[in-house]
Amino acid sequence: MLLAAYRVMKNELLLNLVRPLSSVLTILVPINFLILFVLFAIGGAKVPVGLVAGQTGAYGSQLTSAIEHSITYRAQTINSPVSGTALIQAHHTVATIQIPHSFTSQLSTNNHASVHLTINNLNSDFANDIRRGMPLVLYQFDAANFPGKIPVTYREVDTYPKTVTFLSFLSVSIQTVALLIGGLLFGGRGTAREWEKGTIKELMLAPISPWSVVMGKLAAGMVSGMVSAMLVFIVLLFFGVRPVAWGELTGVFLVTLFVFVSLGVAIGSLVKSQFIVIPLSFALGLPLFFLSGAFGPIAWSTPVAADIASVFPVLYANVIFQHAIEGYWTMSLPPAIIWGILLIWAAAALVISSIAYRRAVISH
Amino acid sequence: MDQLHILWAIVKKDIAIWLRSPAVMAVTLLPAIALMLLLVLQAAAVQGSPVAIVNLDKSGRAAMQLENVTTHYGGFYSATVMNSTEANHAFQQLSVSAILTIPKAFSYDLSIGKTPNLTWQVRNFNEDTANDLRRALPDLLSQFEKSYSTSSKLPVITIHEQDLHAKDATFIGFNLVAVIVMLVLQAGVVNAGLASVREWESGSIKELLMSPSTALTLITGKVIAGVVASDAVAMIAMGLAMIAGIIAVPSITLALWALLLTTLAGVFGAGIGVFLGTVFRNMERVSVLSVMLSFYLFFLAGGITDIAYFPGWLQTIASFVPNSYAMDGLRSALLYGSAVGMGTDALALLLAAVVGLVIGVPALRRGLSH
Known part of the structure; x- marks a missing residue:
């Protein structure tokens, strides 16, 4: 059985090699997602504003400095409100802040500016x-x-000594979505191809068990998916991602990929068309990425979104990835249960892929 | 006249195949539907995260006023009054992202001119959520100070705000326009692209070549079918959004501008689709490339943000992406009720449409001659 599975895997990988363009395109899809989400993260940073502040005196300079060093604004000094309007219309800024020339004198004499x-x-x-x-x-x-003179002051107590950048936080989820899309594409395309090319008949007539075929498809999907996901991970390392728990990272990497390759095999058996597997992978990948704690814990999301996310393995994979990379848990469930749910998903996905393949073969 | 009949037949056939093919419909609609679903699900959470308020000065008037301002503050998803133990438990369970603690002597201190000190415990998982919380407290304190007269001698700095649009567009409405533009482009690329591929894959290209149809008629038919599909999905999406109250019903003039912009975007998409279909001649490759291209153009044009937030180099790239102009024009027409800048957007899209055709048509012509 194992030898047959090995042969199926080898054949599958060779097929990927003889169609290099399609294979390279599929391998690069997760990298493309990484690039797209980096664009998204860049766009989600500080607010670009035009700042009109000429000779505004001592207080004016202090306020200018506070704006320039604020956590909210990315200030660009401009000469006049007219320039500010031009920048807004050209989509270079989204606001103009104008500190009047009389700011300091008004504040000093009238106590109001x-x-x-x-x-x-x-x-x-x-x-x-x-x-x-x-x-x-x-x-x-x-x-x-x-x-x-401030009437009410406050003291901010941060839970963690360092606040992770938006891009770093997001990049962990990008790794999960790379495994999701890569897994679904490689598992799904490899299986659907047998029906498209008509070679499923040969597999059915061969003296091997359906289990061997599923195992071979899974193994091939794991190898190809690994290549794709590793590319993403290497890019993330260049972005400054530094895992704190390598063992946990390796474990969640493999289990997550296995879940999605298995589901990919199931989808490929059901739809029997590579052409449908592709949009399905995207349509599943994007919403699950956004819903499953890409920006923060799902407990801070809407209840409906949190309930939907808690059904899918992406959430648990994300939470474990965050822990392996940043060192904190973004979910209140005990780690053993989070891991347990992901492993149950892996077992369930294996069973689903096997059943889907058998049913597809019987109905063929 | 004959060529017109043939043209009509090609358009009708391609649209009929598109409508009857669930796979092609899936490639066209699924990415946009997925994005839209996501926007709807996440819309409520965008306004902020849940927080807890621990008021240790229950009998104080000022403390009650601050508690009241906080619970009604618009920058939190929710603000719930809890005791200290409940708040800490909720914080540990990640049910709340921050705890605002009002000290016991808050009201008394304020009444005698002493400065009370609040505690703002923040779960700083990442800069995005943490900075929202950091901005929220000074904002709600300024609201509190306006509603409750203190004996402070702090100089007053007033912010005079001037908004460029009569009202803020909603989060869903703003992003829906970006999704509609993506849908228009995807429909153009997929319909024209796959219509071209199909002729090669099914072998029907030979029949077309042997028919009295000229190459120009054939190409025009493919492009028109792509544009019709684009306009149809755009009209359906906009109509549904108007029925749902997400976007307002525009005036006739603005509706015509919107139609012109979607048509030009559709022509660009169809040109690119014909090019991809002719070059790759394979449904699978064209479907991967078309989906990826749509997502790239979506994000490069700002997507669910605005290109103003991009760094300079990326803004330069965005200025070459047709989606930027389609989104800008459609947002003006459908969200802000304005035609300002519409001429520039239409001109840029016209140029993009010409580029799309210049790329697509010669490729298909070469493909046919082979």
């Missing part, structure tokens, strides 16, 4: 970030200039 904020309120999410950034800037300005 104003700042003009022009917002390209494209949507409520972006606009609110811009609006909420100003009180923080003013709080920091007041704390630096009028420390004894």
Whole structure:
């Protein structure tokens, strides 16, 4: 049985080699996802604003500095509000902050000054970030200039000594989605190809068990998927990702890939078309990536999204990857249960792939 | 006249095949549907994460006012009043992302002019969620200070806000436009691309070559079929969004602008589709490439953000991506009710459509001559 499975695997891998363009395209799909999500992460960083602040005096300079060093804004100094409007219209900034020339004198003499904020309120999410950034800037300005006069102060207590960048956090989920899409594509395409080319009849007539075929397909999918996912991981290492638990990382890498290669074999047996496997992989991969804790723990998501995510293995794979790479758990379940669910998924996926293949063969 | 009949037959045939082929429909619609589903599911969570409030000054008026401002603050998904033990448990269980603790003497300190100090415990998993929380507290404190007169002598700095649009578009509406543009392009690429591949894969290219159809009629038919498919899916998607109240019903002029922009985007997509179909002549490869291309163009054009957030080099790339102009124009028409900049967007898309045809048509012509 094992020898037959080995032959199926070898044949499968050779087929990938004789069709290099399709194979390379499939291997590169997860890398493409990585690039796309890096673009997304870059876009989710600080708010680009034009800052009009000429000779605004001592307080004006202090406020300028607070804006330039804020966690919210990426400020670009400009000459006038007109330049600010031009930058907004050209989609180079989304807001203009204008500190008037009389800022310092007004604040010193009248105890009151104003700042003009022009917002390209494209949507409520972006606009609110811009609006909420100003009180923080003013709080920091007041704390630096009028420390004894602030009516209410606060002390921030961070749970972790270092705040991971958005890109680093996101990159862990990108590794999971690379395994998901790579696994589904390699498992699914390899199996669907047998029906498309009509070679399934030869496999059915061969003196080997269906189990050997499934095992061979799984093994081939694991090898190809590994190549693809390793490429993504190497790029992530270049981005500065440094795992803290290599053993756990290797384990979750293999189990996750196994789950999706198995499900890929099942999908390939059901749809019998490589052409359908491809959009299905994307359609499954993207929503599950976003839903399964890509941006933060699912407990902070909407209840419906959290409930949907908790059904799928992507969530548990993400949580374990976060722990292996960043060192913290993003789910309150005990680690043994998180691992248990992922392993149950692996066993279930194996059974599903075997049943799907057998049913497809019987109905053929 | 004969060529017109043939053209009509080719368009009808390609659209009929598209409508009857679940696989092609899946390639066209699934990526966009997946993105849309995601937006709907995540929309509520975008406004912020859940937090806990521990008020140790239950009898104080100022503390109650701060508690009230916090529970009604729009920057949190939810803000729940808890006792200290419950809040710590919820924090450990990750049910809340932060705890705001109002100290016991908060109201008294404020009343005698002393500065009370709050504690803001933040689960700083990553910069994105942590910075949202860091921005939220000063914002809600400024709201509290406006609603509760303190004896503070702190100089007042007023923010005069001026918004460019009458109201903020919703998160779903804003992103839906990007998804519609992706759908338009995908429909054009897939329908024209796979319609071309199919002729080679099924061998029907020989029959077409032997028919009285000229190469130009054949190519025009493929492109028109792609554009019709693009416009059809765009109209259906926009119609559904209007029925659901996600986007407002535009004026006739703006609706015509929207139709023009989707048509031009569809022509670009169809040109690219014909090119991919002719060069690769394989359904599987064309389907991978078309899906990847759609996603690339979607993200490079800003996707669910705006290109202003990109670094300079990426903004330059985005300015060459047709989706950027289609998204800009459609958002103006459907979300902000404005035609400002529409001419520039239409011109850029016209140029993109010409480029698409210049790439696609000669490739198919060469393919036919072989």
